[in-house]
Amino acid sequence: MSIEKKDLARHIVTSYAGPKIRIMEVCGTHTHEIFRYGIRQLLPPAVDLISGPGCPVCVTPPGFIDEAIYLALEKGAVICTFGDLIRVPGSAQSLADARSRGAAVQVVYSQLDAVKYAAAHRDKEVVFLSVGFETTTPGACLAVLQARDEGITNFSLLTANKTMPQAYEALKDSADAFLYPGHVQAIMGTEICEKLKADGISGVVTGFTARELLTALAVVLTEFPKGKPFFKNCYPRVVTAAGSVSGQKLLSQVMEACDTEWRGLGVIPQSGLTLRPEFAAYDARVKFAVPPMDGRSNPACRCGDILRGDCRPPQCPLFGKVCTPEHPVGACMVSREGACSAYYQYGGLTL
Amino acid sequence: MSDVITLAHGAGGKQTAELIDSVFKAHFANPEFTGDDAAILSLGGQDLAFTTDGFIVSPSDFPGGNIGKLSICGTVNDLSCMGAQPLYLACAFVIEEGLPMSDLERYAAAMEKTAAEAGVRIVAGDTKVAGKGQVDRLFITTTGIGRRLPGVRLSGTEAKPGDAVIVTGDIGRHGCTVLLSREQFGIDADVTSDCAPLWGTVKSMLGVTQDIHVIRDATRGGVGTVLYEIAAQSHVGIRLDRAAIPVAPAVSGVCGMLGLEPLYLACEGRLVVFAPQAQADAIVTALRQGPYSGNAAIIGTVTAEHAERVTIRTEIGAETILPPPGGELLPRIC
Numbered sequence: 146m147s148i149e150k151k152d153l154a155r156h157i158v159t160s161y162a163g164p165k166i167r168i169m170e171v172c173g174t175h176t177h178e179i180f181r182y183g184i185r186q187l188l189p190p191a192v193d194l195i196s197g198p199g200c201p202v203c204v205t206p207p208g209f210i211d212e213a214i215y216l217a218l219e220k221g222a223v224i225c226t227f228g229d230l231i232r233v234p235g236s237a238q239s240l241a242d243a244r245s246r247g248a249a250v251q252v253v254y255s256q257l258d259a260v261k262y263a264a265a266h267r268d269k270e271v272v273f274l275s276v277g278f279e280t281t282t283p284g285a286c287l288a289v290l291q292a293r294d295e296g297i298t299n300f301s302l303l304t305a306n307k308t309m310p311q312a313y314e315a316l317k318d319s320a321d322a323f324l325y326p327g328h329v330q331a332i333m334g335t336e337i338c339e340k341l342k343a344d345g346i347s348g349v350v351t352g353f354t355a356r357e358l359l360t361a362l363a364v365v366l367t368e369f370p371k372g373k374p375f376f377k378n379c380y381p382r383v384v385t386a387a388g389s390v391s392g393q394k395l396l397s398q399v400m401e402a403c404d405t406e407w408r409g410l411g412v413i414p415q416s417g418l419t420l421r422p423e424f425a426a427y428d429a430r431v432k433f434a435v436p437p438m439d440g441r442s443n444p445a446c447r448c449g450d451i452l453r454g455d456c457r458p459p460q461c462p463l464f465g466k467v468c469t470p471e472h473p474v475g476a477c478m479v480s481r482e483g484a485c486s487a488y489y490q491y492g493g494l495t496l
Numbered sequence: 497m498s499d500v501i502t503l504a505h506g507a508g509g510k511q512t513a514e515l516i517d518s519v520f521k522a523h524f525a526n527p528e529f530t531g532d533d534a535a536i537l538s539l540g541g542q543d544l545a546f547t548t549d550g551f552i553v554s555p556s557d558f559p560g561g562n563i564g565k566l567s568i569c570g571t572v573n574d575l576s577c578m579g580a581q582p583l584y585l586a587c588a589f590v591i592e593e594g595l596p597m598s599d600l601e602r603y604a605a606a607m608e609k610t611a612a613e614a615g616v617r618i619v620a621g622d623t624k625v626a627g628k629g630q631v632d633r634l635f636i637t638t639t640g641i642g643r644r645l646p647g648v649r650l651s652g653t654e655a656k657p658g659d660a661v662i663v664t665g666d667i668g669r670h671g672c673t674v675l676l677s678r679e680q681f682g683i684d685a686d687v688t689s690d691c692a693p694l695w696g697t698v699k700s701m702l703g704v705t706q707d708i709h710v711i712r713d714a715t716r717g718g719v720g721t722v723l724y725e726i727a728a729q730s731h732v733g734i735r736l737d738r739a740a741i742p743v744a745p746a747v748s749g750v751c752g753m754l755g756l757e758p759l760y761l762a763c764e765g766r767l768v769v770f771a772p773q774a775q776a777d778a779i780v781t782a783l784r785q786g787p788y789s790g791n792a793a794i795i796g797t798v799t800a801e802h803a804e805r806v807t808i809r810t811e812i813g814a815e816t817i818l819p820p821p822g823g824e825l826l827p828r829i830c
Binding site: 155174177180181182183184186187241245254255355356359471481490491 | 500502504510511681682755810811812814815816817819820
């Protein structure tokens, strides 16, 4: 049988006959695109694809939402945020609930829009909810620098920024190989992936088109049976070994590593980014002396197990019953890129 | 159901349907109240189509049209989808204090021009002025009446297994245009709204054959929402072919960047048509001669299996579900 070159990856994936393998994608966009293209339907039973903690909305703990609501309702701040966060449940309510009780919540599409909003509303304190990984955080850094350069003093960040490498270490027993997010590695380069390989953690840098995803899976399924840790960059048109030097510079100029809580994974040491002390004037926690908040999740919600790959969304007792995209209980159902949302929207029917 | 109205209730998807069922249908139920774009009323031996639509688009001017043009197209198209020739319109204006007179003039002129093209007359109206900040510039409501062509029986309940699913042009242009003209994304793309009055388009199809089961205009919720509505109303499945769905390159570029599904982007000049496979090619050929349907295409088929679901054959040939509509789409696009 001759297989055309363009179908080779698909052939390798669909005809895989090696040992059982758990592959974890750790990027919400990958999760969503894998469902959208129907890639799961092509996988043989030996291949288990797990959706890990790669959606910034999903890993944001309830305490962070509580802090934002505190700033809005107690301190009268205008909260600027990406739209997804509005419906994430805090301990008692979401920002959407708080909004209908008078909290000022403004949806923005970039961090710089929040700075613009602050500049146009000098009589108000504007707080941007800074979530996201290495891809999103440089924008928050840029926003802080712009606010400083333009003398905008009514702008600050509530940070919950996270970095991926520590999460791979924390999750290394949950998966045999990771699909590294192409856009994160475009900023951070691939040295970290080589280091993970030296620590025994396998993975491939993966792009976002159907073909790129299939190629990455084919490479994983070719390498895995060889039995040794591996790393391949399957997104070389975008990702280089060095990554984006200017992006990394921006990060280290404005932010520094800190311990941070991940929903479901708990506190992972040094896996967060927060503002350096010299930018404390732009740190909402410092500026408004936000008291520590231990957020509580719905105890029945299994988002944490899902993010670790210990359970699949349909195994959660709330899934599809009380927790739906219209009325999400857990963060993985809120974001369109969350694992529960994807399972709910695409998983109801096996074709 | 939440205890307050949210933007999702107006997005044209699942929550809108729930709101209509739980509040409006509960209070207004009567035999003429249906799930179609317009009610069919039998008066004096004639079948009249009757409907109304409100317009609150922001911004009120956008590439390819403005709120005036849109307000005529929306109601004309709802009547047309019932196979009814639009005859008369009434319009109500709620105008914000401070709106420049020249803007109102421009919208009225656009309404006149579009009404003339559609062959309808605007015969009654109402004007209200609200204080500054109580409305955003201008809201328009139009109400229309049309005469259904004899022998035509179009309804969302009539889709049959084996029917071809046709769209009358590339999808998602209106939603994409309005999104970009809000400037918040800083994306510059050459897209204009598909906003158009479609009675001529409907007439051309009915000229080919009266054996058409459903015609519906894809508005707020886009083609995807219409497909789910029809699948539910007719209790059938719909299978789409991703590769066959016409999407302008600029629209698919914007969708890729922002993570949007073009099937859920609003259209204001596109119809979704269900007709027997045997008629489909002739309908598409006729559509391609028309001014607003040059890239009409067959995008899928109706199936007996997977009732009330829309499935899609993806780029890599896998079969998957088109996620059902829901949630907060783009606010105020029509």
